[in-house]
Amino acid sequence: MPDSTPTGPIPRVRFAPSPTGFLHVGSARTFIFNWLYARHNHGTMILRIDDTDVERNTDASVQSIFEGLRWLGLDWDEEYRQSERLALHRRQAEAIFARGLAYRDFTPAHSTGNGQQSSVQGAWLCNPGMRELSREESDRRAAAGEPFALRYRVPRGEGRALRFRDGVYGEQSKAADEVEDFALLRSDAMPTYHLASCVDDADLRISHIIRGQDHLTNTFKHLLIYEGLGAEAPLFAHLPLLVAPDGSKLSKRKHGPVVSVTTYRDAGFLPDGFVNFLCLLGWSPKNDIELLNYGKLVDAFTLEGVNRSNAVVNFTEQDPFDPKAVWLNAEHIRSLPVDLLSGMIRPFLVKAGFDPAPEKIAAVTPLIRERIKLLRDAVSAADFFFVNQLAPYDPVELIPKNGDADLARRVLETAERILTTTAFDHDSLNKALREAATSLGLKAGPMFQPIRVAVCGRKNAPPLFETMVVLGSHVCLERIRKAIGSLHQ
RNA sequence: GGCGCUAUCGUCUAGGGGUUAGGACGUGAGAUUCUCAAUCUUAAAACCCGGGUUCGAUUCCCGGUAGCGCUACCA
Numbered sequence: 001m002p003d004s005t006p007t008g009p010i011p012r013v014r015f016a017p018s019p020t021g022f023l024h025v026g027s028a029r030t031f032i033f034n035w036l037y038a039r040h041n042h043g044t045m046i047l048r049i050d051d052t053d054v055e056r057n058t059d060a061s062v063q064s065i066f067e068g069l070r071w072l073g074l075d076w077d078e079e080y081r082q083s084e085r086l087a088l089h090r091r092q093a094e095a096i097f098a099r100g101l102a103y104r105d106f107t108p109a110h111s112t113g114n115g116q117q118s119s120v121q122g123a124w125l126c127n128p129g130m131r132e133l134s135r136e137e138s139d140r141r142a143a144a145g146e147p148f149a150l151r152y153r154v155p156r157g158e159g160r161a162l163r164f165r166d167g168v169y170g171e172q173s174k175a176a177d178e179v180e181d182f183a184l185l186r187s188d189a190m191p192t193y194h195l196a197s198c199v200d201d202a203d204l205r206i207s208h209i210i211r212g213q214d215h216l217t218n219t220f221k222h223l224l225i226y227e228g229l230g231a232e233a234p235l236f237a238h239l240p241l242l243v244a245p246d247g248s249k250l251s252k253r254k255h256g257p258v259v260s261v262t263t264y265r266d267a268g269f270l271p272d273g274f275v276n277f278l279c280l281l282g283w284s285p286k287n288d289i290e291l292l293n294y295g296k297l298v299d300a301f302t303l304e305g306v307n308r309s310n311a312v313v314n315f316t317e318q319d320p321f322d323p324k325a326v327w328l329n330a331e332h333i334r335s336l337p338v339d340l341l342s343g344m345i346r347p348f349l350v351k352a353g354f355d356p357a358p359e360k361i362a363a364v365t366p367l368i369r370e371r372i373k374l375l376r377d378a379v380s381a382a383d384f385f386f387v388n389q390l391a392p393y394d395p396v397e398l399i400p401k402n403g404d405a406d407l408a409r410r411v412l413e414t415a416e417r418i419l420t421t422t423a424f425d426h427d428s429l430n431k432a433l434r435e436a437a438t439s440l441g442l443k444a445g446p447m448f449q450p451i452r453v454a455v456c457g458r459k460n461a462p463p464l465f466e467t468m469v470v471l472g473s474h475v476c477l478e479r480i481r482k483a484i485g486s487l488h489q
Numbered sequence: 490g491g492c493g494c495u496a497u498c499g500u501c502u503a504g505g506g507g508u509u510a511g512g513a514c515g516u517g518a519g520a521u522u523c524u525c526a527a528u529c530u531u532a533a534a535a536c537c538c539g540g541g542u543u544c545g546a547u548u549c550c551c552g553g554u555a556g557c558g559c560u561a562c563c564a
Contacts, residue, residue, distance in 0.1 A: 018564050053563060109562050123491040123560060149562045169494070178492055178560095186562035193564045217493050217559040240495085240557095247556055277501095280513090284502055288512045307502080309495050310557060314515090324501060324514045334527085371526045381526090433523095448523040460525040 011043030012207045015076070016197065018050045019061035021252045022260040023068030025313070026212065026242045029278040033239060034210045035074045036279070036301035046204060047076040051083045052196050068261040073271045073294075080204070082196055089191035092199045093150055093184050096228040102184055104138045104148040105130040109187055126151065126181035150185035152224055162220040167208070167237030167303040174220045182221050198222050202231040210303075213238040213310075214249075237303050240282040241310045250313060258320040267321065268348055268375025270336070273329030277322065281311040291331050321374075330373040338365050345378045352379040354386040363470045367462035381462075385470060390457040390479060395486040397453045400446035408450040409487045414440060415451050416480050424473045429465045454483035 015031040017023070038045040049065070051057045069076075096102045107127040131153065142148060160176040184195040191199070201209060216238045226233040242250045250259045257263045264274050276292055284307065285292070285300040292300065314322040333341065342358070342365040349356050368381045384390060398408045414436050422432045437447035448464050455476050461467060468476050 016564095020564080050564070056563075105562085107562095147562095151562090172493080174493070180560070183562050188562080190562085192562070197564085212558095213494070214558055215564090218564095220493090238494090243557075245500085249557075280501060282501090286503065288503070290501090290513055311502090312500060314500050322500080322514085327514055330527095368526090370528095437523095444523045446523090452524065458524095462525080464523060 009207065011038060011041045012046060012205055013038050013043060013210055014046040014048050014201070014204065014206050016048040016050045016082075016200075016211075017065055018053060018056075018193075019058060019065060020053070020056045021061055022064040022262060024250070024252060025259050025261060025264075025278065026250050027065075028068060028072065028261050029242065029281065030210070030212060030239060031069065031074065032072070032275055032278055033283070033301075033306070035076075036297055037208065037210060037303065039298045040301045043207075044078065045076040046078045046080070046206070048080040048082060048200060048204070050193070050197065051081060052086075052089075052191055052193065054083075054190070064262070068265075071261070071265050071271060072275060074275075078204075080200070082200060085196075085200060085203075086191065088203060089196050089199050090185070090189065092229060093191065093195055096152070096184065096225075097150060099228065100153070101228040102150050102152050103131055103133065103181075104142055105151045105181075105183075106133075106141055106146055106148045108147075109149070123178070124180055125154075125156075131181060147187040149183045149187050151181040151183050152221070152228065154179045154181050154224060162223050164219060164223060164233065164236060166216070166219075167210075167235055168240075168306045169213075169216065169238055169308060172216070172219070174217070176220075176224075179220055179224070184225075194218065194221055194225060198225040199229065201234060202226060202229055206234050208235045208237060210237045210239065213241050237306070239306060240308055242281060242313050243310045245312055245314055245316070247310075247312070258315050263320065264325075266376075268372075268377065269325070269329050270332045270344070270375070273332035274325070276332065277325040277328050280324070280328075281313065282307050291328065293332075326373045333372060333375070334369060336369075338362065338369070341365050341369060345375055348376050348378055349382075349386065352383070354379075354383075356386050360385065360470075367466055367470065371462065384456045384458070384461070385467075390482075393453065393457045395483070397459055398450045398483055398487060400449045403446055405487050407446070409484060410440065411442070411447055411450045412454055412480050412484045412487070415454075416477060416484070419473055419477055419480070424469060426465045426469055429468060433465075450483070451480065454480045 013034045015027075015034050017027050017031075035045050037043070047069075049062060051062070093102070097104075105127055107130060130151070155176045157177065161173050162176055162179070163171070163173040166172050182194055183192045185191055219236055219238075223233055244250055244255055248254065252259060261274075272293055275294065275297070276290075279292065279297055279301075280290060283301070283305050286305060289296075289300075314324070336344075339362065342361040345365060346356065346358065346361055349361065364382050364385050368378055371381050372378050395405075398412070399405055400408065400411075415433065418432045418436055419429075422428050433447065433451070434444065437444060440447065449459065452461055452464050452467075453459055455464075455468060455471060457479075
């Protein structure tokens, strides 16, 4: 429910990924929280591709981000490319420089860190000499074509404290003396992340910046940039990070495909299940309700529900998916109408090499819906419905516990006889086969196992009668006769 | 090293000056069923350590420890 008493203008939030790889689960969660915040408060969701790092950006990555977001089914209202806004970034850097809040640093790139430097107990603050360069000398060297980076002149020696109130972490403050003179412009005149991000956020009138906690300490620099811009700072809310079971930050390089959104999609997660899972990592509706669809998430989402400690995504070498994610997905699968679910299962069957008619899938879906946790499980749960030839199985499987081959053969021969004369519907099959069990002196278990294995090629399968009805009498009889044959060998 | 943030079952979390510290996943046991699954019942499982404040701290404060983040002309 939207807040009944909005305290300010309509919120404008943004998701600003840098396209350096596939869409990461952590990024996806950041998008989702922004989206939820926007939708809950009837605000505006903005997608901004932060592609200023030309070295590392790829078009494939941009495509991956769009593809991932499209799969999640989340929309946005405005879209921007940071690379198209370079002129603005440079103009604003100039403005900050003109106000005396930045200076040119002619130190060659990558040379900080060695040699003498100005520091407070080991922390680098600025390159010696550069901050104090006179305007005349600075202009002269720049005019002579000497390359320089533009650095923010962080207020120093004034005992100034930088403060803001984080929407999640509360009051934050840091001494300006502890903040280094960070770069605004690189020596190739390209804006840094800090500059570009703040200039754009100010220009796009972003009201709330909801982003990963790894930016919490960067925020102090950003406050300074807003100040240099003469712009009012937005409200910040930082999100706890998603980490691996060993506590390390989820990374593409270290953890590979398990952190890619497409891995979840390809395994057969429903967008709803995946989103539900991600939301429960670092956020809670605080009412013990965990199964939430998009609508409920939008209603329930508030920044107050966001927690402050990192959340572990519980994956292993053997199993890339957090058991809770899998469980939630199974729950979402079960709550899906059959026609929708069967439409979603189809691509997985096709990919496995089957060519199933939609009606057939629709008939099979109710039989496997409670037996699959991921959509891809449909292949192994229902393959025998779609093959012409059952995969070879051990005839021993046909023999029920405490029985022998002779018993299995008698059961199957009885079944064969009955099936040729019985109407092929659930109730008729149920009645006839149970009567046959009684006359053979058997309980249901030993009676049905040989038939199930003959018809499905395995011991574990959906309920027998429904399965046989979907398979049809012809296929069932053929498979039973084949099973009888295998028992004679 | 400096600065910042964090700390409740294996994991995700609720809670909060006095509670049998709640829920969920997963795990064990049982029930039910034609198998499996689903479902139901049930069990084991946690307040990082130390000091303070207090009649009483898991909760508030301080210190320690640990983890994470930032400390780049990466984002």
